[in-house]
Amino acid sequence: MCWKLIDSYEYSEKEIRCLNPLSIAYIGDCIYELYIRNYMVKKYGTINSYKIHFEVVKYVNAKAQKEAYFKIREFLLDEETIYFKKGRNTKVKTIPKNALLSDYKIATGFETVIGYLYITKKFERLDFMMNQILNCI
DSSP states (O other), X not given: OOOXXXXXXXXXXXXXXXXXXXXXXXXXXXXXXXXXXXXXXXXXXXXXXXXXXXXXXXXXXXXXXXXXXXXXXXGOOHHHHHHHHHHHHSOOSOOOTTSOHHHHXXXXXXXXXXHHHHHTTOHHHHHHHHHHHHTTO
């Protein structure tokens, strides 16, 4: 993907370290869904958007994100593992009713890694991780 808009959102190393892991996960959730949506539009672009949405929802939920994490876990660098653990171990106030707590925590850690790669502008690394996941869909 080409990330032209990111230039207007600069974070210093200090700012990134001070961000709440759930804020990073919030960004990561959006970026992950954007990759999945783009993939599904490319794959099923000739069908209506409702059916595309139905396909996207299969991959944008706690259980699917937990499975995505296990596909990239072996590729994580030390810094990425630290951010995964920060996200996974952050206390959450609510859990979706259709998700197990263990799945939700791993999914939050996964989203934190994706968000971390995005806000640090490690786009090649982000593309590599997402391609590992998308190649299994």
